[in-house]
Amino acid sequence: MADTVKFDRIAIVGAGLIGSSVARAIMRAGAAKTLAVADANDAVIKEARDLGFAHEFHADAKQAVADADIVILAVPVGAMASVGANIASGLKPGAIVSDVGSVKEGVFKALDPLLPDHVHLIPGHPVAGTEQSGPAAGFASLFDGRWCILTPSANTDAAALDRLTRLWEALGSKVEIMTAPHHDLVLAITSHVPHLIAYNIVGTASDLEEVTRSEVIKYSAGGFRDFTRIAASDPTMWRDVFLNNKDAVLEMLGRFSEDLTALQRAIRWGDGDALFDLFTRTRDIRRRIIDAGQDEETADFGRHHEE
Amino acid sequence: MADTVKFDRIAIVGAGLIGSSVARAIMRAGAAKTLAVADANDAVIKEARDLGFAHEFHADAKQAVADADIVILAVPVGAMASVGANIASGLKPGAIVSDVGSVKEGVFKALDPLLPDHVHLIPGHPVAGTEQSGPAAGFASLFDGRWCILTPSANTDAAALDRLTRLWEALGSKVEIMTAPHHDLVLAITSHVPHLIAYNIVGTASDLEEVTRSEVIKYSAGGFRDFTRIAASDPTMWRDVFLNNKDAVLEMLGRFSEDLTALQRAIRWGDGDALFDLFTRTRDIRRRIIDAGQDEETADFGRHHEE
Numbered sequence: 001m002a003d004t005v006k007f008d009r010i011a012i013v014g015a016g017l018i019g020s021s022v023a024r025a026i027m028r029a030g031a032a033k034t035l036a037v038a039d040a041n042d043a044v045i046k047e048a049r050d051l052g053f054a055h056e057f058h059a060d061a062k063q064a065v066a067d068a069d070i071v072i073l074a075v076p077v078g079a080m081a082s083v084g085a086n087i088a089s090g091l092k093p094g095a096i097v098s099d100v101g102s103v104k105e106g107v108f109k110a111l112d113p114l115l116p117d118h119v120h121l122i123p124g125h126p127v128a129g130t131e132q133s134g135p136a137a138g139f140a141s142l143f144d145g146r147w148c149i150l151t152p153s154a155n156t157d158a159a160a161l162d163r164l165t166r167l168w169e170a171l172g173s174k175v176e177i178m179t180a181p182h183h184d185l186v187l188a189i190t191s192h193v194p195h196l197i198a199y200n201i202v203g204t205a206s207d208l209e210e211v212t213r214s215e216v217i218k219y220s221a222g223g224f225r226d227f228t229r230i231a232a233s234d235p236t237m238w239r240d241v242f243l244n245n246k247d248a249v250l251e252m253l254g255r256f257s258e259d260l261t262a263l264q265r266a267i268r269w270g271d272g273d274a275l276f277d278l279f280t281r282t283r284d285i286r287r288r289i290i291d292a293g294q295d296e297e298t299a300d301f302g303r304h305h306e307e
Numbered sequence: 308m309a310d311t312v313k314f315d316r317i318a319i320v321g322a323g324l325i326g327s328s329v330a331r332a333i334m335r336a337g338a339a340k341t342l343a344v345a346d347a348n349d350a351v352i353k354e355a356r357d358l359g360f361a362h363e364f365h366a367d368a369k370q371a372v373a374d375a376d377i378v379i380l381a382v383p384v385g386a387m388a389s390v391g392a393n394i395a396s397g398l399k400p401g402a403i404v405s406d407v408g409s410v411k412e413g414v415f416k417a418l419d420p421l422l423p424d425h426v427h428l429i430p431g432h433p434v435a436g437t438e439q440s441g442p443a444a445g446f447a448s449l450f451d452g453r454w455c456i457l458t459p460s461a462n463t464d465a466a467a468l469d470r471l472t473r474l475w476e477a478l479g480s481k482v483e484i485m486t487a488p489h490h491d492l493v494l495a496i497t498s499h500v501p502h503l504i505a506y507n508i509v510g511t512a513s514d515l516e517e518v519t520r521s522e523v524i525k526y527s528a529g530g531f532r533d534f535t536r537i538a539a540s541d542p543t544m545w546r547d548v549f550l551n552n553k554d555a556v557l558e559m560l561g562r563f564s565e566d567l568t569a570l571q572r573a574i575r576w577g578d579g580d581a582l583f584d585l586f587t588r589t590r591d592i593r594r595r596i597i598d599a600g601q602d603e604e605t606a607d608f609g610r611h612h613e614e
Contacts, residue, residue, distance in 0.1 A: 078579075102529070127526050127528050127529045128528060129529075130606035130607040131593070131606060131607070132606045137606065146528055147525055147526060147528075176525070185517055185518055186518050186522050186526055187526065187529055189511070189512050189515060189518055189531070190512065190523055190526040190527055190529045190530065190531040191526070191530040191531065192530075193508065194508060194529075194531050194533070194534055196567075196570060197504055197567065198530070198533075198589075199585055199586055199589050200563065200566050200567045200570055200585075201500065201501060201563060202589040202592050202593075203585050203588065203589055204496070204559070204563045205496050205497065206588065206589070206592055207566075208562075210492055211492055213592075213595075215493050215497070216493075216496065216497055216592070217592070217596050217599050217601060218483070218599065218601065219434050219454060219456075219493055219494065219497040219498070220596050220601050220602065221434050221435060221454075221601055221602075222434045222436075222494060222497045222498025222501075223497065223498045223499075223501035223505070223537055224498065224501050225596050225601055225602045226505075226533055226534075226536065226537055227501055227533075228589070228592050228593040228596055228602070229533065229593065229602070229607075229608060230530055230533055231586075231589035231592070231593065232590045232593035232594075233586075235582075235583050235586035235587045238582070238586055239579050239583045239586060240579075242582055243574070243577055243579055243582070246574055246575065246577075249574060250571065250574060250575060252511070253567075253571055253574075255511050255514075256507065256508060256511045257564065257567065257568075259507050259510055259511045260503075260504065260507045260560075260564065261564075263507055264557065264560055264564075267549045267550070267556060267557060267560075268553065268557060270550055270553075272385075272546050272547075272550055275542075275545070275546040275549055276542050276543065276546045278506055278507075278510050279506055279538075279540075279542035279545050279546060280542045281510065281513065282505075282506050282509040282510055282513070282535070282538035282539065283539045283542065285509050285512070285513055285520075285523070285535055286438070286509075286535040286538065286539035287539075288520075289524050289527050289532050289535055292524050292525065294524060294525065294527050294528055295528075295532045295535070295536070295610075299437035299438060299444065300436075300437040300438070300536075301536060301608035301610065302608070302609060302610070303602075303603060303608065
């Protein structure tokens, strides 16, 4: 990668699944002369240091960001403001401050008033992840072939946006630019509401008394188990997503519920044609996702069926 | 497998994903001296014959079931009655008639009045499958380690039940016995409602105008793509499931919607603790499904992240 962008110093605040994956991908790409990672949690930063996926490890984010050209905040959306307040006075002029949160307008509003005018705030969101958490769950190839959405504002410096774009490309991502409100609407339907209904069905199932919890587990291969993967995602991260993307989530949830009520009515009245039509239409979306390289073709997610 | 149960003749009606997998598993186990497969669809039975996963292939189910010791109906639940009417007069005394449908009370009620008294009707449901359809999608190991639920009635012959149980065990399944109504309730929450909400969210997403369809596909890795797999399942099969398990599905859907309304309210009023508590509880269910061997441990369903 001869033309890979290279920075003197990059700092990542937060060493969980995403932060540690960004760190590993930066090391793989050789994108930083010095990569500093910080995490306020003693156990997490110790584990990160043991794993060794950066050059420096700090308990205090302010030490990590000192003199950094790019700072990536990889903390739950609800923690952005306190991290921003902590690091603000330590940021060097011209530094780019970005993040990996799943909500973009809320992050901009939280950070913009706190950061000095001499830094470039460009929120970002790599659309990638797994249901696991913590520094050991990260891996360098997490962003390969996945989209990273950047949400600059009208007066964002074009050169800074270009540098951040090239960093994400060096980490394997394809980069897309859109406004923060549009991001929040798109992700509400492609990510936030799917997580919410997965959490909800798992909750409903585990509350049933006529059906025992062991039956819910035993017969989960009928479809339910797919939802439990998503519903195993990090609770703090997802609480913050819903609290910080309230309007778009409630809007999409309203549409979902409206459509579900229509399906319920079709079942009650035995309208087989309405069911068949929907079930045929949805099959086509799956096909297009596979064709777009956004999921694998193999049946059943490639779960192992051979002995 | 020296003690594997062996039958002189087994007939399978329906050569799709499940029927062809049962056939392949029977051949793998050597469980039938003669295995006959029938499908009323010309293209399907031709494809099945080309694939060669049985000894005999018939367009007419009545020819396949003649003199069979066990007949397995692997057709959509809504087609059981017409198949039953067709084969009834060709069944030999003492034959076991079973099926693989995802609804059990409806299947029993459809077949029981049609079949002669001299056969044993024991509905069954292997809880296994993929989102794909057709004879080429089947494979012999589909049932390995998965549960097969049999739903005998109060006066089912014990010896016949035992023989059917041993067949499924020879195909790799673990067998569980329960009543048909209990089966339908358990599967409503572990399979039917999960499928319904997956179909529904994919429908809602594809209808959005503010969010383009290409965006829904591009950013599907945020969670949505998991739902599209399930929502790619066979439309005819699933239409019939919902029409034939109406009461249990509507009951479970009512609970799901009630719980979703509570979550919606928690988001609207910013009740982070309620969200966090649910999201923590659901993580435990995932853990128990993995511990029970009903799903794999690997992150993100083991999707490939390496180049």
